Amino acid sequence: MRKFFMTDIHGDYLGLDLLLNHAEVDLNHDQMVFGGDMINRGENSAGVVKRIKALAEKYPNTVHALVGNHEEMMGDYMKHGDRTWLSHGGYETLQSFTTMFPDEKSRQEHMEWACALPLYFEDAEYVYTHAGLDPVESLVNQSRDILWMSEFDFYSIPRDKLLALTNGKAIVHGHTPVERIFHDGVRINCDMGSNTYSVVEERGLGIINLSEQIYYVFKPATNKIEQRRISRF
Numbered sequence: 001m002r003k004f005f006m007t008d009i010h011g012d013y014l015g016l017d018l019l020l021n022h023a024e025v026d027l028n029h030d031q032m033v034f035g036g037d038m039i040n041r042g043e044n045s046a047g048v049v050k051r052i053k054a055l056a057e058k059y060p061n062t063v064h065a066l067v068g069n070h071e072e073m074m075g076d077y078m079k080h081g082d083r084t085w086l087s088h089g090g091y092e093t094l095q096s097f098t099t100m101f102p103d104e105k106s107r108q109e110h111m112e113w114a115c116a117l118p119l120y121f122e123d124a125e126y127v128y129t130h131a132g133l134d135p136v137e138s139l140v141n142q143s144r145d146i147l148w149m150s151e152f153d154f155y156s157i158p159r160d161k162l163l164a165l166t167n168g169k170a171i172v173h174g175h176t177p178v179e180r181i182f183h184d185g186v187r188i189n190c191d192m193g194s195n196t197y198s199v200v201e202e203r204g205l206g207i208i209n210l211s212e213q214i215y216y217v218f219k220p221a222t223n224k225i226e227q228r229r230i231s232r233f
């Protein structure tokens with residue numbers, strides 16, 4: 001069994017599909033964790049949610065999807081009419097869902113599924129979450145505020161405090177785009193800025209093979225997939 005992670009897809013259905021194939025992920029054996037922010041900014045948010053939901057249902061033992069702050073905004077809109085989501089790409093996402101699911105029941109079902117995903121997933125070696133973890137609370141008591149944790153705040157936390165929280169496991173996450181993936185002894189940020197970087201050429205989506213400490217990055221601007229090694233310091 002190999003362990004894979006992908007995060008902050010932001011509506012890039014093509015990238016999701018290409019990378020799953022390119023990395024030859026075999027969900028009968030390999031573990032695949034999705035780190036949230038499936039939606040907003042890109043053009044096929046509904047397609048990404050539909051695919052990941054289908055995978056999670058077909059392979060409940062190996063596929064695990066987590067919530068991100070963009071799904072949280074969608075949930076706040078659905079539950080409380082909070083319009084913040086609409087100005088963060090929600091308007092286009094709503095259109096994407098309406099086109100993909102003309103039937104309201106199935107549209108609701110997919111949107112609600114994405115908002116109700118857990119804050120973290122844990123295996124024997126890693127803890128996976130969208131943006132960060134708060135060492136003041138135990139893992140099961142994390143507040144939903146962690147979905148919005150800035151890279152500065154998360155990387156200001158001393159490593160030993162995070163390792164005490166996770167029982168020595170490294171934390172695999174996304175949320176803030178990075179050019180290269182680093183393992184700093186406790187944190188591995190895997191967000192490569194898909195549909196997020198203002199410079200189109202810099203936008204990338206990564207699939208991370210944690211077992212071999214390598215990753216593939218897909219750059220839509222060039223339509224190329226590059227292999228890189230996770231740096232460690």
Ligand SMILES: [Mn+2]
Nearest residue numbers: 037068069175
């Ligand atoms: Mn995010």
